[in-house]
Amino acid sequence: MKNSAQIMNLPIVSISDGAQIGTVKTLVINPEKGSIDFLTVEQEDVQLSLKAIPFKKVIGIGEFAVTVESCHDVIDLSEIPIANQLVNKQIRVKNTKAMTRKGQLLGEVTEFFVDEETGEIIGVELDVGDRQAVLSSQFVLTYGKDILVVSEDAPSSLLAEARLLVSAKEQDDEETVENAPQNEYVDERHSGGEMVMEEAESKKALQVLREKQMELLKGKRVTKDIVDKNGNTFIEAGTVLTEELIQKAQEEGPSVIVDISMNVEA
Known part of the structure; x- marks a missing residue:
């Protein structure tokens, strides 16, 4: 596990010719997956x-x-x-406000932690x-440009230290493996190796995030007009x-x- 500050500005070294090819400028976040997809x-x-x-091309992130x-x-x-689109979204995690779906301000994000093997955001x-407190990414519903929307039970799920995120993730991974359908493992062995498994993990992470959003928003009433990415009214105020x-x-x-999450009522 690495925090973002440990990755930023690190030299990038090519193993094949032993040369430095640049330094890490920014971490490009995929808000749907909750992961770092690119290093600029x-x-x-x-x-x-x-x-x-x-x-996925990174071999290792060392000291x-x-x-x-x-x-x-x-x-x-x-x-x-797709990479260009992610950069243009300018999603950041640090210096955003962590807020519950009902508008309760939990705090300000000062750092986030990444699995250096997969790029997955483990917690903030x-x-x-x-x-200072730490929150596992399993309680994050939406990664926005300015707001991190978290579940209602996030305030009672804060951890005292970042190292506790690792044990929480390991436990979650064990439960995932135990509950996974057998055909997922068949795909990994017989249908394309790492790329197939990578794609399956990405889809699974996105599906989990969307299910959390669905669970918390379904049946709620929108309190203001919601516009789509083109500025057109997408959902009218009062809509369930x-x-x-x-x-x-x-x-x-x-x-x-994010806009919907901050403007709904029971």
Whole structure:
């Protein structure tokens, strides 16, 4: 487990030729998956476009450097639409306000923690009044540009230390393996190795997040007009949220879900 400060500004080293190819400039967050999908690269030469490394290409994140196989792992974001879209969303975790769906302010996020093997966000550190506390990512409903929406039981689920996140994640992983259908393991052995498993994990994380949002929003009444990403009225004030409406909102993107989460009542 690494916190974001331990990754930022690290040298990026190519193993194949033993050369530094840049430094970590920013961490690009995928709000749907709750993970770091790309590391943008700061290079000394003049750049006409932003460069990045897919997190899945990272071999290791050590104390002194991030390692990749070769300089060819650096991509031009203009050539990868999905990466460019994530950068333009400007989702951040640090310095956002953590707020429950009912509008209770939990605190301000001062740091977040990442699984250096997968890029998954494990949890966040919060400034809660006069103390620091840690919250597991399982209680995060939405990663927004300015607001981190958390579940109603988040205030009672705070941890005292970041190291407790690891044991909580291990327990959660064990439960996931125990409850997983057998055919998922068949896919891994017979249908494409790491890429198949990676895709399955991403879809599973997204599905879990959407189910949490569905559970907390279904049946609630919207208190103001909600607009879509194009600025058109998407859901009128007074509308009771159904599964269909919530699914459409999820497809519109995290900013719409954040807006809904902060403007509903029982």
